[in-house]
Amino acid sequence: MQIIADLDLPLHLRAPIPRSFYERSSTEVAPDLLDCVLVHVSQEGITAGRISETEAYTQDDEASHAFRGETPRNRVMFGAAGHAYVYFTYGMHYCLNAVTGMGGMGEAVLIRAVEPLCGLELMRTRRGLSVEAAEIRAKGNPTLRSQLALGAGPARLCQSFGLSLVQNGTDLTTGDVLWIARSHILGASLTSPIRKIVRTPRIGISKAADMLRRYTFATDPYVSHTGRRKSTTILEK
DNA sequence: ATCTCGATAGTCT
């Protein structure tokens, strides 16, 4: 395992958010995770990204994996808060969640999108994208376009970060391998001047489709493609 | 810009 001091990572991103942060309802944690930074340290290198889109899932929620109770697949959701629940879906994709609530409540927050911050080259490699291809295709805003290809979407970000079932159950509060940090001083990466949070229906679900449990910043460009066009409701914070 | 559809395999009925 690597030594924390050797990490090529800004100091303020090295401290994981403590478990108490996650020991609340997913509907409270989900908006609070916006602007926080997801970090993954692996043999291949470090990847980090600013969380830009989240969704809340609770047990009494028809759209949640936890709705029908605990199974081998969703076991981690019913464990202690502050752990990673990674699941496999559609025969080829992985999605990352942060388990929330007081222990065993079957709640989690789905991380749907990030703004890539560190390890973009590694992300491109993992995604099977070349810089050239990404930039050549882009017209109006090359940088944003290529960044969206890396972080806009729950399965995309998992591929960019190298996350799979291997990380399922990982403790997000130790700061060893996979964690989330508060982003006090992100500076330039905070491209969106407006920090107003909005709620919309969640993406890709058929049940409980009317619940407003998807959270983004009002003008944040770093959101998933399918979610870019959803109607919005303002959430006071 | 927006849509439809196919890929692909684990999970649950």
Added chain:
DNA sequence: GACTATCGAGATC
């Protein structure tokens, strides 16, 4: 056997 907390390509407007 049906469904899936998705993505990308290709068609169409």
